[in-house]
Each structure stands twice: as structure tokens, then as C-alpha cells.
Amino acid sequence: MSFSMTATVANNYGVVARDISALAQVIARPETPPSPSCAVPFFRDPYFIDRGTLLDQIREKCSTLASRIALVGLGGVGKSQLAIEHCHRTVDRLADTWVFWVHASNAARIEQGYRDIADQVKLAGRKDPQADVFKLVHNWLCNEPNGKWLLVLDNADDAAALSLPASHNQKTQASGGDGDRPRSFSSYLPQSNNGSVLVTSRTRSVALQLVDESDIIPIEPMDDAGAQALLQKKLGEEVDKDGTAELARALEFMPLALQYLEVFHKSDRKRTGLLDYNSGRFRRDDEAKNSILITWQISFDHILYARLSAADLLSLMSFFDRQGIPETLVRNQSGTGNRQGGVEAINADGENCNSDDSESEASIEDGFEEDVLTLRNYLFIALTTDATMFDMHGLVQLATQKWLEGQGQLEMWKQQYINTLCIAFPTGEHKNWAQCQALFPHAKSALLQPPKSEESLEQWAQLLYRAAWYAWRKGSLSDAEKIVNEVNDG
Numbered sequence: 001m002s003f004s005m006t007a008t009v010a011n012n013y014g015v016v017a018r019d020i021s022a023l024a025q026v027i028a029r030p031e032t033p034p035s036p037s038c039a040v041p042f043f044r045d046p047y048f049i050d051r052g053t054l055l056d057q058i059r060e061k062c063s064t065l066a067s068r069i070a071l072v073g074l075g076g077v078g079k080s081q082l083a084i085e086h087c088h089r090t091v092d093r094l095a096d097t098w099v100f101w102v103h104a105s106n107a108a109r110i111e112q113g114y115r116d117i118a119d120q121v122k123l124a125g126r127k128d129p130q131a132d133v134f135k136l137v138h139n140w141l142c143n144e145p146n147g148k149w150l151l152v153l154d155n156a157d158d159a160a161a162l163s164l165p166a167s168h169n170q171k172t173q174a175s176g177g178d179g180d181r182p183r184s185f186s187s188y189l190p191q192s193n194n195g196s197v198l199v200t201s202r203t204r205s206v207a208l209q210l211v212d213e214s215d216i217i218p219i220e221p222m223d224d225a226g227a228q229a230l231l232q233k234k235l236g237e238e239v240d241k242d243g244t245a246e247l248a249r250a251l252e253f254m255p256l257a258l259q260y261l262e263v264f265h266k267s268d269r270k271r272t273g274l275l276d277y278n279s280g281r282f283r284r285d286d287e288a289k290n291s292i293l294i295t296w297q298i299s300f301d302h303i304l305y306a307r308l309s310a311a312d313l314l315s316l317m318s319f320f321d322r323q324g325i326p327e328t329l330v331r332n333q334s335g336t337g338n339r340q341g342g343v344e345a346i347n348a349d350g351e352n353c354n355s356d357d358s359e360s361e362a363s364i365e366d367g368f369e370e371d372v373l374t375l376r377n378y379l380f381i382a383l384t385t386d387a388t389m390f391d392m393h394g395l396v397q398l399a400t401q402k403w404l405e406g407q408g409q410l411e412m413w414k415q416q417y418i419n420t421l422c423i424a425f426p427t428g429e430h431k432n433w434a435q436c437q438a439l440f441p442h443a444k445s446a447l448l449q450p451p452k453s454e455e456s457l458e459q460w461a462q463l464l465y466r467a468a469w470y471a472w473r474k475g476s477l478s479d480a481e482k483i484v485n486e487v488n489d490g
Contacts, residue, residue, distance in 0.1 A: 036095075055082065069211060097148045102153050105322070314380055324389050
């Protein structure tokens with residue numbers, strides 16, 4: 001090699017080395033600390049009614065140092081709405097306060113909530129597959145220079161969800177922790193002067209795992225004045241005040257039921273018939289109120305008549321975990337043509353549907369958006385601040401499935417749900433973890449809903465095999481074992 005060529009190679013090598021060094025410095029550079037932000041996944045309710053001194057009590061208790069409080073009451077009584085309003089008012093008063101929201105209905109949702117917090121504050125090390133995200137977030141919350149914060153644990157109804165899996169205990173062994181004894185989630189809720197924790201729960205015994213007895217605020221149905229004020233807002237000033245008082249009493253002053261009153265008001269059914277409604281055919285938990293099921297039935301009947309495709313979409317969504325339902329899983333998946341008496345039956349006028357592909361796709365997209373808008377207008381589903389996710393109330397899911405069962409369509413929609421989720425759930429390799437994590441709660445819901453047909457059972461087993469694979473690779477051995485045992489028993 002000539003001297004000039006050697007010099008050229010050496011020069012090029014030097015340039016590459018400098019580029020690599022500069023790139024390494026960029027990669028190693030810490031992320032710019034973000035400013036405090038509010039991560040409430042729900043929009044502020046324009047129909048919110050201030051219920052006496054409740055919000056004042058919440059604000060007063062949360063303002064004390066290292067506070068933990070819980071709102072406890074029946075499903076549908078308005079606990080989450082109070083929490084949402086308190087969060088927004090906190091930001092209005094103290095703009096430099098971090099607001100975090102964790103769906104606490106099950107362990108997978110809690111873990112996802114803590115990962116969201118880690119992303120929100122840009123915690124170093126959060127992307128490491130072996131990182132203990134609970135410990136990372138706990139340490140950040142305890143660090144006073146990070147500023148004031150408010151953490152909401154919404155729907156903490158299940159005691160089992162508050163026991164962390166063995167994988168989290170194993171990560172503490174290196175630091176001298178006891179990896180053989182399960183750690184409670186409450187151990188990752190700091191008693192910090194920096195912030196306050198607000199819990200919503202239907203179950204007093206579960207709330208007491210997180211807060212003291214003196215820090216529980218019982219939430220009751222609205223009083224007469226509050227219920228009538230909500231009806232006036234919802235239905236408009238033109239309604240008769242005596243009529244709103246009657247409706248409020250008929251619906252037991254339950255906020256969730258009162259939210260459906262626009263449909264109730266427009267219904268052609270006589271009120272006397274509604275008051276005599278026998279909801280005994282619904283096998284529901286002790287928390288469910290007749291009033292909510294009554295108003296749901298009216299609304300669903302109306303949707304079924306006015307827009308069948310929206311009813312089909314609701315039917316499919318009722319099988320998923322009620323929080324964080326991805327739009328990608330239900331868009332164009334409800335398959336109204338599969339339903340007995342579906343769109344084909346209604347449009348049996350012989351119209352030619354052979355149109356241009358692009359026009360058909362546009363029509364399908366428009367139809368889906370209309371279906372979503374219909375269900376949102378009836379408050380059957382909620383669009384979170386992440387516009388790609390939907391939430392449903394548990395009672396809506398329960399009542400939908402019971403209606404499908406009565407119509408002989410429960411298995412059909414369950415199989416559609418299993419098929420959709422089986423196609424979407426990838427293998428448990430690390431490269432797929434982000435997708436697996438988002439779908440894992442829905443796979444766990446499938447665990448409790450085995451289908452009857454042989455073909456669908458094979459898909460069910462394949463779905464749960466992949467879910468167990470993901471849990472095993474992630475270190476959640478107890479979840480993996482539970483899933484495998486359930487499949488084997490099935």
C-alpha cells in the first residue's frame with residue numbers, strides 16, 4: 001500500500017472514529033427533564049355537578065403532607081368523575097403539579113400505569129427490560145427536587161391486583177431484599193411530603209390495604225337537588241322540573257344512570273313500564289344498581305333499531321378488558337354481516353353494493369367513526385385522551401353480554417373476540433414486548449372466557465400460549481403458570 005493510500009485510510013478511519021465518539025456522547029446524554037404535566041386520560045365532564053362539600057373534603061385531605069385518601073362507593077356512583085374533576089382543579093390552582101393516573105383494576109394495568117409514569121417523567125433506565133419500574137417510579141416520587149405530584153389509583157377493587165408478582169421480588173434480591181416473600185403494591189406508594197395519593201374503590205377492604213380508615217371518604221348516590229341539577233344540564237332547561245324529580249327518584253339518584261337520561265327522555269316507552277322493569281334476569285354483582293341496567297337497556301334497544309353496526313361494535317367490545325381497548329382491534333372487526341338479522345337483512349332491498357374499492361374503504365371508515373360517535377353519545381364507551389383507546393364501564397359490559405346471551409349470540413361474538421385477539425397477539429420475544437404489554441390485560445380477560453367450538457378453542461389456547469410466553473420471558477412466572485394451568489384444565 002502506498003504512503004498516500006495509507007494516509008487516506010488513516011484519515012477516513014479518524015473521521016469515522018470521531019463520528020462514533022460524537023454519536024456515543026449524544027446517546028449517553030441524559031434526556032432533558034420535562035416540565036410538570038397532567039396525565040388524566042379522560043376529558044373534563046361538561047355536565048359535572050359539584051356535590052356539596054365532597055370536592056372540598058378531597059382537596060383538604062390531599063393538601064396535608066404525605067396524604068393517602070380513598071373514595072369508596074358503589075359502581076356508577078361517581079367516584080372516578082370526582083377524581084377527574086379534582087385533578088383538573090388541582091392543575092388549575094397549582095400548575096406546577098405533576099398529575100399521574102393509574103388504572104388499578106388488575107396487576108397488568110397497574111404495571112402499565114407505572115410505565116406510563118416513567119415515560120411521562122423520562123426516567124433514566126426505564127427502557128431496560130430488567131428494570132424494576134415500580135422501584136424506579138417510587139424513588140422518583142420520593143425525590144423532593146422533582147416537585148409536587150398527585151397520583152390517582154382508579155378502580156382499585158381487586159385485592160389480588162395489589163400483590164406484586166414474584167418477578168418483582170426477584171429483582172430486589174441483589175439489593176438484599178427478601179425475594180421469597182411477595183411484596184404488596186402499597187410498599188411502592190411513598191409516604192412523601194411531595195405528593196398525595198387518591199384511590200377510588202368499590203371495596204372498602206381493598207381500600208384499607210392502601211389507606212387508613214380515617215382517610216376513607218364514602219361516596220353515596222346524589223341527593224335530590226344534585227340529581228335534578230344534573231338532569232337539567234343533560235336534558236336542557238325545557239324539561240318539566242316535576243318530571244326530572246320523578247326521573248331522578250326512579251333512577252335512585254345514581255350518577256351513571258342519570259348520564260343516560262337523554263335517551264331515557266326520548267324513549268317511547270312509558271315510565272310506568274320502566275319502573276316495573278324486572279332486572280332479575282341479569283346475573284349481576286351486588287354493586288350493580290337496577291337503575292343503571294334499566295337505562296342501559298333502553299339505550300341499547302334504541303341503538304339496535306337506529307344503528308345496528310354500532311350495536312355490533314359494542315357487542316364485540318364487551319368481551320375485552322374494559323380499559324384500554326385498542327381501536328386497531330375493533331376497527332372493521334365487528335362484522336355486522338355475521339350477525340343474524342344483520343345489515344344484509346335490513347338492506348334487503350337488492351341494492352348493488354359492487355362499488356369502487358376506494359369508495360368502499362372510505363365508506364367503512366366513515367361507518368366506524370359514526371358507530372364510535374353513536375356509542376360515545378350514549379355514554380356506552382369513553383374516548384380517552386389517547387384517541388386510539390376506548391374505555392367501557394363494567395356494568396355496560398355485563399349488561400351487553402347478558403343481552404347477547406338472551407339473544408343466543410354470546411358465543412358468536414366471543415369467538416369473534418378470540419379470533420381478533422389471537423391474530424393481533426405476537427410471540428413473547430423481547431422485540432414484541434411493547435405490543436404484548438398493551439394486549440396482555442385483554443388476553444387475561446380471555447382466560448376466563450373459553451369458547452365452546454373446537455376451532456375457537458384452538459385459537460384460545462394459541463392466544464394464551466403466547467400470553468404465557470410473554471409473561472415467562474418478562475419474568476412474571478406466577479402469571480405464566482396460572483395461564484398454562486387454566487389452558488390445561490380447559
